[in-house]
Amino acid sequence: MTTDLRGLQPQHPTLYQLAPDGESLEFLYAQCPACRKLVFPANVPGCSHCGDPLQGAEKVARPGGGKLLEYVTLHVPLLPGMEVPRIAADILIEDGLVEEGVIAGSDESVLHVGMALRAVAVAQPGGETFACRFVPAEGAAR
Numbered sequence: 001m002t003t004d005l006r007g008l009q010p011q012h013p014t015l016y017q018l019a020p021d022g023e024s025l026e027f028l029y030a031q032c033p034a035c036r037k038l039v040f041p042a043n044v045p046g047c048s049h050c051g052d053p054l055q056g057a058e059k060v061a062r063p064g065g066g067k068l069l070e071y072v073t074l075h076v077p078l079l080p081g082m083e084v085p086r087i088a089a090d091i092l093i094e095d096g097l098v099e100e101g102v103i104a105g106s107d108e109s110v111l112h113v114g115m116a117l118r119a120v121a122v123a124q125p126g127g128e129t130f131a132c133r134f135v136p137a138e139g140a141a142r
Helices: none
Strands: 016-018 025-031 058-063 065-074 086-094 097-103 116-123 129-136
Touching (some): 025 116, 097 116
Parallel strands (some): 097 129
Antiparallel strands (some): 065 116, 086 097, 116 129
16 A cells, blocks of 8 residues: 655755656756757756756656665765665666665665665654655566
């Protein structure tokens, strides 16, 4: 049973938004007017591919997800209040764009390098915001 998160706000509104299904996330990119490649996040000051200043760049929402490149389980909190254990990962979200993300859950045995991941919304304590977490995409079994 999933919780409807439509009444909550994104913890990082410049990075993602709730998809129409009320659970998945869409990542927010800018499409470079010079080279037409996507850059992330949409509010960066310039294109990471060609250096264009992105003046008037079109904002593009794409399904959130990617390919798992590497991961590690953190057993010591890096910040006050951080829950552990927590799996941190490097994820290829778009051709040439690698971002750090958090895997939902703490069981590394369900993960393998190269697997497809999907970004989902997870309600945060306090009930006002949701955060981005990654889960194995459907059909991403070993």
